[in-house]
Amino acid sequence: MKASVYEIVTSRIMDKLNEGVIPWLKPWNARTSSPRNLVTGKPYRGINVFVLGMQAYQSPYWLTFKQATNRGGKIKKGERGTPVVYWNFIDVEDKATGEAKKTPFLRYYTVFNVAQTEGIEAPTDTPADEFNPIEEAARIVGSYKEAPEIKHGFTKACYVPSLDEIRMPSPEAFVSPSHYYNVLFHEMGHSTGHEKRLSRRQSNESRVFGDEKYSREELVAEMTAAFLSAHAGIECEVLDNSAAYIQSWLKALQNDPKMVVIAAGQAQKAADYILGVKEVATEEGEPAQAA
Numbered sequence: 001m002k003a004s005v006y007e008i009v010t011s012r013i014m015d016k017l018n019e020g021v022i023p024w025l026k027p028w029n030a031r032t033s034s035p036r037n038l039v040t041g042k043p044y045r046g047i048n049v050f051v052l053g054m055q056a057y058q059s060p061y062w063l064t065f066k067q068a069t070n071r072g073g074k075i076k077k078g079e080r081g082t083p084v085v086y087w088n089f090i091d092v093e094d095k096a097t098g099e100a101k102k103t104p105f106l107r108y109y110t111v112f113n114v115a116q117t118e119g120i121e122a123p124t125d126t127p128a129d130e131f132n133p134i135e136e137a138a139r140i141v142g143s144y145k146e147a148p149e150i151k152h153g154f155t156k157a158c159y160v161p162s163l164d165e166i167r168m169p170s171p172e173a174f175v176s177p178s179h180y181y182n183v184l185f186h187e188m189g190h191s192t193g194h195e196k197r198l199s200r201r202q203s204n205e206s207r208v209f210g211d212e213k214y215s216r217e218e219l220v221a222e223m224t225a226a227f228l229s230a231h232a233g234i235e236c237e238v239l240d241n242s243a244a245y246i247q248s249w250l251k252a253l254q255n256d257p258k259m260v261v262i263a264a265g266q267a268q269k270a271a272d273y274i275l276g277v278k279e280v281a282t283e284e285g286e287p288a289q290a291a
Contacts, residue, residue: 006084008108012051038122039071040065048084055082057113058154058169061122064111073120081110111171115153131171137181139233141188144274149193150184157183159190166191178234182225189224192270193217196218200266208282216263223267 035052036043051155054063062082075081079217086109089102114122141150148159154167156247166187174180193200200217229235272278 003270009051009085012083013053017195035062037061037067037111037231038120041111044084052082052084052111052113055113056158056167057155059114059122060175061114062111063117063120064109065073065112067116067239068112068120069119075112076116077119079112079116084111094183096230107125113153115151131180132177133171134177134181134234136233137177137185137229137234138229140232140275141181141184143187143276145276145280146197147188147274148194153204157187159187160196161190164194164196166189178229179209181234182229185225186221188228188274189221189267189270190217192219192224192273193220198266198269198273216259219259219271220266223264224270224274227267227271231271231275 008207016045034043034049043049044062062070062084063082065075085106087104089104091100092103093099094101094112114120146162148166149168150168150169152170152171157166157168161168168180168184168185168187171177171180174183200220
């Protein structure tokens, strides 16, 4: 049975809530304002502000497939569009009076952020600062064999298991190169858990923000970033000390005192995997690392 427009929109909202994202808490970038159509310049309204804003692209500009084609561009292969809803009206006969009256019904069409397109340029509200890569950190990123694709142009960093891709803001958006690599290392840590790597989770496995599995995986990613940052010789700045994370971690650790030890072991394996370090057995039978 085909999903209704309401079901499509609600499903998108619920997916974000399960990820710990609250779409109505200022979902757009303050530097670029709320989502708007690239061609018409008109801002989106109502639920569309949240549905588009929670996609977390840096650019606020969106356009349809047709608008992209008309501008000589195209949608990148594999990109998924986002529904935009609007009210339409049809004439219906009033059974009581016999007169025609207009009845509203909800429709939707699909739009794509400019970051999902090729061959299309959008306005930039602020000039980008120059980004100077850190040589050793860049080498670590490059050492990750069969790594997920790293995509830039988003307002927040995340790893998407179902697509096996890392999403990042542009490097220039970070306060420093070290902060950029700290965050990237965190997301790389998450990606090692994919079923085709260290298999800490399945690509279609759902985890709810704040539950035990979510908290442990966040610890693994934070510790992986710490290991990789130390290896690169930069300070680790990624520890998320927001109240929501601290509460979820405290709750998880109270329920499982072994969690932090297990998470550290998994993080070491994740860092070794990214660095290409293989385990060997010691005389005592404990695993050790060898390059």
